[in-house]
Amino acid sequence: MSDLLERLRGRGWRMTAQRRVVAEVLEGDHVHLTADEVHARAVDRLPEISRATVYNTLGEMVSLGEVIEVSTDRRAKRYDPNAHRPHHHLVCARCGAIRDVHPSGNPLADLPDDERFGFTVSDVEVTYRGICPNCSATA
Amino acid sequence: MSDLLERLRGRGWRMTAQRRVVAEVLEGDHVHLTADEVHARAVDRLPEISRATVYNTLGEMVSLGEVIEVSTDRRAKRYDPNAHRPHHHLVCARCGAIRDVHPSGNPLADLPDDERFGFTVSDVEVTYRGICPNCSATA
DNA sequence: TGTTTGACTTGGACAAAGTCCATTGTAGGA
């Protein structure tokens, strides 16, 4: 069983076929699927799974902090299962490909007090943009 | 006339009442309106302006690099007119308030070569998240 | 193992945000 599923079970999740399939679809590194993509892959394994269940399940995983929502473009949110490995994202401006990246330094520390406007700052999300090797080759 | 409008005219834009109104609505610092908010304010000055025109105009401003699209949450894109003053954003996780911020350091330089996966990296977008003073007071 | 129950799933209606397009209008040059 996957780590993700293991952790969810540990949190008292009732284990259903639907949830198992959604968790399995999300396995791996550099996985950044949209909800509809997750649904399409889930349907391959469990044809009767509904869109609403996929949305519900992804939403619960996010609330539990087991999956991260990533909004890299104007389109659908994407779901990243590596919630427990801090990282940021590198996105191809042309084809939308996404890679997980690990910058040096801590961007949180780079925000001076006089630029915090009294906010309690707890998190930072960094998105690098550029052109991937594939797209620059076929330019 | 606003700076924004001036620059757009310099780029050969045909000047229409609609475009003028959209540009005027976007004036100012810490302005991060959604397309619908822009439309609502534009309608106050020019009642017959259509939603499609607001979307088109904002889209053109973005393509020309005069306005930046900001996706701070799951909801609508927001439009930031300060495209020529490099900055990032600080967002309240509770009420959604947005401030422009200027971190020290250059996050682009923090991405090592071996984390670039062959991408030509050209831009970086940083979103800080936290709770604004107003929301932490009324917790 | 069978029963029970509340959590889970379903499918369809609904909503928000954004795009597309045929038609109509108009800015700005000749």
Added chain:
DNA sequence: TCCTACAATGGACTTTGTCCAAGTCAAACA
């Protein structure tokens, strides 16, 4: 002033996501 290419309009359509009432089932318990 007239022309024409560019721009605006508004309504249909698409995509993405939410909500809900009714049915289903995982797992605790006897």
